Amino acid sequence: MNERYEPHSIEARWQERWATAGVFEAGRRPGAEKRYVLEMFPYPSGAMHMGHGRVYTIGDALARYLRMRGYDVLHPIGFDALGLPAENAALKDGRHPAERTRENIVGFRAEMKSLGYGFDWGREIVTADPEYYRWNQWFFLKMLERGIVYRRQGKANWCTGCQTVIANEQVVDGHCERCESPVVEKIIPEWAFRITAFAQDLLDGLDGLKDWPERVVTMQRNWIGKSEGAEVDFAVQGSSEKIKVFTTRVDTIHGCTYVVLAPEHPLVARVTAPARRAEVEAFVARMKQTDVEARTGEGAPKEGVFTGAHAVNPFTGETVPVWIANFVLAEYGTGAVMSVPAHDQRDFEFARKYGLPIRVVIQPEQGDRLPAGDALAAASTEDGVLEASGPFSGLRSADARRQMSAVAKEKGFGQPTVRWHLRDWGFSRQRYWGTPIPIIYCAEHGAVPVPEKDLPVVLPPKAIITGTGEPPLAKVPEFVNTTCPICGKPARREVETMDTFVDSSWYYARYLSPKDSTRPFDPEQARRWLPVDVYVGGPEHAVMHLLYFRFWHRVMRQLGLVFEDEPTRRLVTQGIVNGPDGRKMSKRWGNVVAPGPMVKKYGADTLRLFILFAAPPEKDIDWSDEQVDGLFRFLARVWRIFVARQECFGAPAAALAQASGDALELRRRTHRTIQRVTDAFEKELKFNTGIAALMELVNALYQLEPKTDPDRAAVREALVAVATLLSPFAPHVAEELWHEMVGAAGADRLLAAEPWPTFDPTLVAADTVTIAVQVNGKLRGEVQAAAAAGQDEVRALAEADEKVRSHLQGKTVRKVVFVPKRLINFVVG
RNA sequence: GGCCCUCUGGCGGAAUGGUAGACGCGCUCGACUCAAAAUCGAGCGGGGCGACCCCCCGUCCCGGUUCGAGUCCGGGGAGGGCCA
Structure with missing residues (x-):
């Protein structure tokens, strides 16, 4: 065999052999x-x-x-x-x-x-193969049938300069990456998965x-963000309108001192007092141009304006002002919140800024009472016991939430509600390089699904990609122009494509x-x-x-x-x-x-x-270049030990049983290594420790100069183990070494398809072990003992040890802790 | 701000609550060599102490549980992730 490890002369060869033999094909072991x-x-x-x-x-x-x-x-x-x-x-x-x-x-x-x-x-x-994405389209049709796909009004980034929709990634600080014009939110129709x-x-x-x-x-x-809470309706004073708020903390509702609507909330226009209209509209317009991150992100100042309207707290009959604010978003919950500044930090900051009242209604179950609202340094958001909450005073938060949402439902001004953070998945993309959405728009029949038999709707090879966000497919007449599957009249194809997450x-x-x-x-x-x-x-x-x-x-x-x-x-x-x-x-x-x-x-x-x-x-x-060098050296070292022990390749397995002394010790190591590498796969995936175990076995191989047949048999056993255990990690060199070793017997076999080795439990279990000796938990020595040795035997050995004896001198042993095969601890006083 | 994770030699990392630092890198020394590289071998947490046995300290910090804590519990620090 080659004296030196030369990966390039072996790797391609085995890759070919594996491929021709088809060892990686699934289904070959039915x-x-x-x-x-x-x-x-x-x-x-x-x-x-x-x-x-x-x-x-x-x-x-x-x-x-x-x-x-x-x-x-x-x-x-x-x-x-x-x-x-x-x-x-x-x-x-x-x-x-x-x-x-x-x-x-x-x-x-x-x-x-x-x-x-x-x-x-x-x-x-x-x-990208139509034979793949046709099935995206097929799933789309099936999901459409089942109502899992639907058309909705979605928010999109609209570039005021390019006059088109652009992707999130193209929005930089609220401006278009290409033309730097402001980007605004625009509501456009899109497809979504439910x-x-x-x-x-x-x-x-x-x-x-x-x-x-x-x-x-x-x-x-x-x-997914499941949060259980309640919806509560606040009547707008002097109007038939109702503000529906969602809250997870209905127990704090007696501390509600104002209500906030999202600037985009449809009620804003309807409830704003004439005197406040100009200011409110200006604020709403400004919010439309600010992206969500800037409105609600870390450090964003809380901002808002009073609408001039008032709402009635259905639990108390109390009238509170209605504001709009940047931190309330239309798409979360109901787009309206009841503000309880004493028990919600955002509400607290907002109330402080605009001089709104702060009323404490929850007291901690243990510890100091909260001061009155004006003296509060920050909102207290923990659950506790209700106070100043009418008939609910004295209840614990969790119980109060249950009872209060039940009362709301009974009296018809609310109900327990579950809210989710998870949104439906909008998957329309105004892009070319995606799966065409199999829909045809007909003047008469609207959005008509492409019949299954007409799939796939193939992406036209020629398209003008501008990157402006306007769907490139819209500019390919031979793609767009088609006929309605229902009536056969001229119709247009959907020009949007699917999100690649599909x-x-x-x-x-x-x-x-x-x-x-x-x-x-x-x-x-x-x-x-x-x-x-x-x-x-x-x-x-x-x-x-x-x-x-x-x-x-x-x-x-x-x-x-x-x-x-x-x-x-x-x-x-x-x-x-x-x-x-x-x-x-x-x-x-x-x-x-x-x-x-x-x-x-x-x-x-x-x-x-x-x-x-x-x-x-x-x-x-x-x-790490150094580590990589090190690993290369390890493989070269493995190679060299095979070269150096070639005379063992033919050693008869029958001699294994006679192995003794160092050879027996090597056999034990071999079997322990099999166990350790197997564990590296079977327990947590810790390949690093498996490889370390292999390195130890290789080091041990270098320590044994075989002289007898049993020695050579033990060495051969170890070499076989090294090659086999190494093969999932470094398959080429393992395959090569294995073939060098087994010679003609392995000519038509491949290590990659050979069985994983098993270990002999009697060899893995050492017959003598080192037992640590502690006195009061401190290591004071160690003794060699038979693995099966019991406490008395180990104690006798330990007490015979001079170092240990000096630490036990003149003390009374109060207790002895013995862990078989591991340690003995004398507790002295 | 909320939730979660991590913290071990000069470095990467090992350690079912039971001898902390396996293995590798790096460094030092020895053998081989005219010499060097490569290779083979030995050593390397800090200190008492220049080698010996031995002793003390040591897994981010403080406290606790335990015969025994890197590991479990409480508090704090630093770094990171996700969400707002």
Whole structure:
């Protein structure tokens, strides 16, 4: 065998062998239990970066391990190819997004293959392919039928200069990125998914996601944001109008000293007193031009004006002034709030600023009483006991809320209500590079769905992309002009496209039968493969993508396509790969390290090993040239020990049983290493400790110079273990070494498809152990004892130790704590 | 401001409540070499003390629970994430 480790002379060869043998194809072990390992598919907007390298390396190590454990493993890959960045890039260099995307995908594929990722390439999908997005359209039609898709009036950013809708990303400080004209909010019709209809189910489902990171579950829970409260109607004095407010703190309503409407609230125009009209209108106009962040963001001053109107608190009959203010938004709740300055901080600040009264109605259950409102330093937002609240005085907040909303309902001026933070998902985009929405507008029949048989509605290859936000498809007559499916008269197609989050909401299912041209995927395959067992991706998708993904799964379940409650059982969120300086990799800092050049320099195995060894998957890591060098040296060291122990390759396994002394010790280490590496996969995913265990075994191999047959057999056993255990992490070098070792016997086999080794429990359990000896919890020595030794035996050994004896001298042993195989602690006084 | 997370040698990181610092990087020393690199081997938390055994201190800080706390509980600090 080659004296030196030369990754470039072996890696491509094994990649080819794996591909020809088809070891990564799913479905080749029909009788075996399945495992579906999925990494978030990439958005190929440029070349592959280290972040991609990390996700796929983690997923691949896991998939390779599971395959060796005998599972039928599905490990697919594809490309999230539609979307804004590709369109923006196209704008810059004038190239068509399709062309650029195709090119990037070619690059990604080549890099992924050079990294040795074991994907089932036969299942590759590209979302820009009409054969993929036709099913987005199909889902759209099904959801339209079921009322899950609907048309609504949505808010959009309208550039007053370009006279068009622009994306959030294009709004900079309330101005258009391109022409710098002010951007205002404009209400335009848009398409939306009724995800809120699934809010409760999405919330309930979170409880079952035991193998999701707690923080992701929490973020989803907060995003769904269920809050239980009450709606209460405040009558407007001298009018038949009612102001409906939503509050989670109806228990504080006796402390309400004013009511605030959102400036956009429809009642504003109707209730404003003539004398206040000019001021109110000016304020409303100004708010329309201020974005939400500036109105409600951190440090934004609370601002408002009095409308001149008054409202009646239905609980007290008291009259309070009606204001409008910047911090109340029309789209949250009812667009109106009852203000209780003593018990809400925003209301408190506002009241102080405008000299509105502050009235305390909740006292803490324990501790000091709150001073009168005027003396209050800040709002007290805790629950407590009600006072000055009529018949409800003396109740605790929680009880009061229940009783008061019941009373409101009984008397007809309110009711208990649930409010959600989650909004419906508006998915219309005024963009070209997306899935066309399959709708035809007919003068006579309105918005008509494209019949299923006419799908896909294909994106026209030629379009003028201006980036102004005006839908580019509107300018393609051969696309727009069509006929009404109902009456056949001339009609126009919808020119908006779908949000790309649609593509990624169900791709995991398309992998199951990616070439099916009659349906999105085969439900029978879903029965076999779903749910995804492990889903690996970045935590930046904790909310949007993963929520849409869970939502879509529920829709597919309603459609009878899938049968599980949730799309994925386990979620692994991986950390960022930072530059060597600890900062985020960016051209700006000049600290970008790309996987491609690293593979050229060190080979794929070193890069993979570095990524996995640096830290557990969920932690951020810093790129380190020194560490990478170190990992390369480790692989070279592994190679050298194989070279140095070639004479052991043919050692007979029968001699293993006679191993003794150092050879037996090596065998124990080998088996313990098998256990530790297996644990690294089976418990928490801590590849770093698994690799560390392998390093220890390699170090131990260097310590034993084999002299006898049993020695050589033990060495061979260890070498086999090293190659096999290393293969999920550094598959090429492992494969090469394994073949060198097994020779002709392995000629038509591949390590990638060999079974994972098992350990012998009797070898793992040491027969003698080191037991720590403590006196009063402080380490005072250690003794060697049989693993099975009991307390008395260990105590005798410990007391025989001179150091220990000196600490026990002249003291009374009050208690002895004994932990078998670990320690003995003398408690003395 | 709310919710959540993190904090361990020079660095990345290990440690079911049971010998803190596995493993790697880095550094120091030794072997090999004419020499260097590479390699192989040894050592490296701080201090008492220049080596020995030994002793003291040590996992952000303060307190608690426990025979025993990096780990559990309470309070504080610093950094980060998400939401407002």
